[in-house]
Structures are given as structure tokens and as C-alpha cells.
Amino acid sequence: MDFGNIMLIAVSAILVNNIVLAKFLGLCPFLGVSKKLDASLGMGMAVIFVMTLASAVTWIIYEYFLLPIPKNFIFRFFHLFDPSVTPSMFDLAYLETIAFILVIASLVQLVEMVVQRISPPLYEALGIYLPLITTNCAILGVAELNTMTNHYSFIASVVHGFSAGIGFTLALILMSGIREKLELADVPPSLKGLPIAFMVAGLMSLAFLGFSGLKF
Amino acid sequence: MKLTIIGAVLLLGILGFLFGVILAFIARKFAVSLDERVAKVLEHLPGINCGACGYPGCSGYAKAVVAGAAPVNGCAPGGKPSAQNIGKIMGQEVSDTKDMVAVAKCSGGANNAKTKYVYKGLFDCRAAYILANGPTDCAYGCIGLGTCVEDCPFGALELSDNCIPITDYDKCTGCGICVRNCPKGVMHLLPRDQLIYIACNSPEKGGVVRKICSTGCICCKICEKECPKDAIEIRDFLAYIDYEKCIQCGICIEKCPTKCILDRGTGIPLPEPARVTRKRLKELKAAQE
Numbered sequence: 451m452d453f454g455n456i457m458l459i460a461v462s463a464i465l466v467n468n469i470v471l472a473k474f475l476g477l478c479p480f481l482g483v484s485k486k487l488d489a490s491l492g493m494g495m496a497v498i499f500v501m502t503l504a505s506a507v508t509w510i511i512y513e514y515f516l517l518p519i520p521k522n523f524i525f526r527f528f529h530l531f532d533p534s535v536t537p538s539m540f541d542l543a544y545l546e547t548i549a550f551i552l553v554i555a556s557l558v559q560l561v562e563m564v565v566q567r568i569s570p571p572l573y574e575a576l577g578i579y580l581p582l583i584t585t586n587c588a589i590l591g592v593a594e595l596n597t598m599t600n601h602y603s604f605i606a607s608v609v610h611g612f613s614a615g616i617g618f619t620l621a622l623i624l625m626s627g628i629r630e631k632l633e634l635a636d637v638p639p640s641l642k643g644l645p646i647a648f649m650v651a652g653l654m655s656l657a658f659l660g661f662s663g664l665k666f
Numbered sequence: 667m668k669l670t671i672i673g674a675v676l677l678l679g680i681l682g683f684l685f686g687v688i689l690a691f692i693a694r695k696f697a698v699s700l701d702e703r704v705a706k707v708l709e710h711l712p713g714i715n716c717g718a719c720g721y722p723g724c725s726g727y728a729k730a731v732v733a734g735a736a737p738v739n740g741c742a743p744g745g746k747p748s749a750q751n752i753g754k755i756m757g758q759e760v761s762d763t764k765d766m767v768a769v770a771k772c773s774g775g776a777n778n779a780k781t782k783y784v785y786k787g788l789f790d791c792r793a794a795y796i797l798a799n800g801p802t803d804c805a806y807g808c809i810g811l812g813t814c815v816e817d818c819p820f821g822a823l824e825l826s827d828n829c830i831p832i833t834d835y836d837k838c839t840g841c842g843i844c845v846r847n848c849p850k851g852v853m854h855l856l857p858r859d860q861l862i863y864i865a866c867n868s869p870e871k872g873g874v875v876r877k878i879c880s881t882g883c884i885c886c887k888i889c890e891k892e893c894p895k896d897a898i899e900i901r902d903f904l905a906y907i908d909y910e911k912c913i914q915c916g917i918c919i920e921k922c923p924t925k926c927i928l929d930r931g932t933g934i935p936l937p938e939p940a941r942v943t944r945k946r947l948k949e950l951k952a953a954q955e
Binding site: 511515516524525528535539540541542548552553556559563564566567568 | 669670673674676677678681682685688689692693696697698
């Protein structure tokens with residue numbers, strides 16, 4: 451995997467295929483945590499952190515447990531007892547979603563406990579956002595994109611996870627900046643609060659559509 | 667086919683078991699030992715998370731106390747009992763904590779004080795204060811938009827018909843949030859057992875006060891002369907009561923020509939204040955909109 455390709459994946463994940471504004475994943479935290487700039491920054495950092503980790507771990511799980519290829523550990527285990535089995539008998543890719551949820555949830559829990567012990571300042575900074583993103587669909591979506599959809603290599607997966615996290619943070623920070631101003635704007639009463647936020651999100655999504663013309 | 671099912675069950679079973687074991691192991695290995703005194707201190711706090719101590723909630727204050735950053739008597743709502751209990755846990759002597767209540771040192775309001783413009787903006791004293799110190803002519807008097815009423819975590823303040831906050835002394839804990847949030851500095855903390863107070867906050871000269879408010883302190887010095895214990899002193903054209911000396915005889919209340927000395931026990935010489943609830947604030951807001 452050459453450097454140009456990696457860069458392409460990164461830029462595409464941050465701008466062109468922005469996880470929130472182009473793929474519409476993770477809309478819940480996008481609207482829930484974008485009221486204040488500080489909070490959105492904390493959430494963004496937590497998402498970058500977890501997405502990168504989850505990309506790495508889910509790639510390993512997918513490659514070594516779910517795919518029907520000779521290096522599948524389940525196949526190898528059965529192969530020990532019965533040499534006649536073939537890898538194609540162990541096509542467990544359909545278990546991807548449930549396996550990934552299990553892996554990501556445990557991983558976040560684990561990371562939270564370790565961080566709390568090793569680095570209290572980081573724990574304070576990530577705070578409540580770390581457990582919040584345990585079941586974030588953006589994390590699961592990125593893991594899915596890495597494996598089932600795009601069949602990235604390990605490094606490409608990690609880079610994609612990291613840059614998707616940056617894309618998420620970018621969208622969140624832009625949104626929170628707008629919403630802080632929106633608080634003071636003269637919005638019609640029936641549109642106050644979430645309705646206007648959804649409209650802003652839609653307009654931002656349209657603006658990000660402009661990046662799809664990006665060429666290298 | 668059969669092997670796929672067995673494989674699937676095996677996979678999820680092993681993964682689940684593995685992560686369970688790892689999590690249990692890590693939870694034990696990386697357990698963060700919390701100072702047990704934090705929980706004990708927390709037990710003796712009111713648990714209302716008012717933030718009057720300056721820390722984020724009661725648990726934040728408890729942590730700060732154990733870390734030695736906060737004084738043991740820093741919890742105003744908890745008062746004396748919680749300060750003493752926390753002192754015991756921390757092994758410290760508790761310095762005397764006075765029981766205070768918040769009082770609005772102004773009796774101008776909508777009926778008695780003049781205004782210089784009609785304010786039609788955000789319904790908040792702090793917002794009104796930005797516009798030339800608020801709509802009241804008096805630079806020190808109550809604006810009457812009820813910021814203190816909204817901010818009081820105990821619901822101890824209400825706006826009277828005169829648009830002056832009235833304190834419910836049973837609910838007030840003397841936390842001082844209203845004192846901090848009042849842009850004009852109208853709210854003051856007074857000792858709970860002292861009933862007489864000067865209901866004026868203006869250090870302007872008598873003539874100036876007389877022009878803009880009918881119940882302001884005009885610095886006539888009558889109270890200072892009449893007080894049998896010399897407890898009243900005029901500083902900066904405003905009377906102050908020395909609560910160490912005051913015996914609450916009430917002579918000053920009778921003698922004050924502008925009736926700006928009040929007994930908060932009876933409300934004298936105010937007519938029985940028409941007690942209103944937060945409903946009144948909502949009505950005012952609705953009327954403005």
C-alpha cells in the first residue's frame with residue numbers, strides 16, 4: 451500500500467465521504483453534543499480515539515475469525531480434528547455486526563478502565579463521552595466500511611478509522627460553532643431548537659457535497 | 667452447514683467469554699482506589715448540587731475537601747451540622763459558621779423608583795444591566811426581572827407585586843448564589859437571627875436619591891442619632907447597621923422618614939407583601955412577549 455493511496459483514503463474520509471455529512475452516520479451525537487464547543491471537542495477526541503482502536507481490532511476479528519479463508523482460526527481449530535473440512539464451510543461474515551458490537555463495547559469498557567488508572571487527566575478530558583460512544587453507529591459503520599465494503603488492508607483500515615474520526619470531529623466543531631451563534635439568532639418559535647439544527651445540518655451536508663468534485 | 671452453526675456459536679461464545687474474563691481481570695487489576703473519606707464527606711452534604719461552594723456539585727466539593735483544597739465549612743446549605751460532621755471526618759476544628767439569609771436591600775421597585783427607559787429585551791437582569799445600568803433611574807437599585815428568582819436552587823425567592831425579590835427564610839440557606847448573580851449588588855447576606863435591615867443600596871447623596879426614589883436612604887442621619895446603642899452608622903451617604911450592637915428595638919424603623927428601614931420578620935412598614943409565586947414571573951414574561 452503506497453503513501454498516495456493512504457492519503458487518498460484519509461482525505462476522502464475527512465472531506466468527501468465525511469462520516470456525518472455524507473454518510474449520515476452518528477447523527478445522534480452530532481446533534482446531541484454540538485451545543486457547546488468544549489463538549490463537542492471532548493466528544494470528537496473520544497470518537498477519534500475509539501474509532502482508530504476499533505478499526506484495528508475489528509479488522510483482526512474480521513480477517514482471522516469471520517472470513518472463509520485458510521487463516522481463519524475457527525477453520526484451523528476444526529482442521530486439527532478433521533482434515534477433510536474446507537475453509538468455505540466457515541463463512542461467518544454474516545455475524546459481522548453482532549461480533550463487532552461485542553468487540554467494540556468490550557473494547558471501550560476496557561480502554562476506559564485502563565485510561566482511568568494510567569492517565570487520570572485523559573480520563574477526565576474524555577469523561578462521559580467515552581462510554582457514550584460504546585454503541586455509536588459511526589464506529590460500527592467505519593468498522594463495516596473497512597471490512598465488508600472496501601476490504602482495506604490493516605494499515606489502510608487504521609488510517610481510515612482515524613481520519614473518519616477527524617471528519618466527525620470537524621463536522622461536530624463546525625456545527626457547534628454555528629449552534630452557539632444560532633442560540634442568539636432570531637429563529638421563528640416553531641423552529642427553535644432541534645428543527646433549525648436539522649436544517650443547518652442539511653445545509654452543511656449540501657456544502658460538503660462540493661468536496662465530491664475533489665480531484666488529485 | 668452444521669459446522670457453520672457450531673462455528674458461529676463457538677465464535678461468539680469464545681469471544682464473549684474471552685472479553686468477559688479480560689474485563690473482569692482488568693477491572694480488578696486496574697481498580698482505582700478512591701479515598702473512602704470522599705464517600706463519607708458526601709454523606710454529610712445535602713446532595714442538592716447547587717454549586718454555591720464553587721465546585722461542580724457535592725461530589726466535586728467532597729473531593730476538594732479531602733484533597734485539602736476546600737474548607738470544611740464551605741457548604742452553605744449544609745450549614746453548621748454538615749460542617750461539624752465533615753470536620754470530624756477530616757480531623758479539623760471547625761471555625762464558627764454563621765447562619766445567613768439573603769435579603770434584597772432595595773425597596774424601590776416598580777411602585778417607588780423611577781425609570782429612565784422602557785426595557786423590552788431578554789428577560790434577565792444581567793442583560794438589562796448592559797443597557798446603561800438597567801432601566802431603573804437608580805444605579806444601585808433592583809431591576810426586578812427576577813434573575814435571582816430564576817437562579818435560586820432552593821426556590822426561596824419570589825418577586826413581589828412591586829417587582830422586588832422577597833425571601834422565604836425557611837427555604838433560604840444563605841448559599842449566596844443570588845448575591846453573586848445580581849448585577850446591581852442588591853442582594854446581601856444578613857445573619858439569620860437579625861431582623862432589621864436597611865432596604866436601600868444607594869450611596870448617592872440625599873437629594874439625588876429623593877429625586878428618583880420615594881423609599882431610598884436620603885442620609886438624614888435621624889436613625890444614627892436615634893439609635894440607643896449607636897448601632898447605625900452612615901458611610902457614603904448610606905446607613906449601615908452594626909449587627910454586633912443592634913438589639914432590634916425597632917426605633918429606627920419608626921423614625922425613618924422615607925421608610926427604608928425594614929423589619930423582615932413582619933415586613934413593617936411595608937404593607938403585607940402580596941406574596942406571589944413564580945407564576946408572577948411567568949405572567950410578567952408573557953406580558954412582555
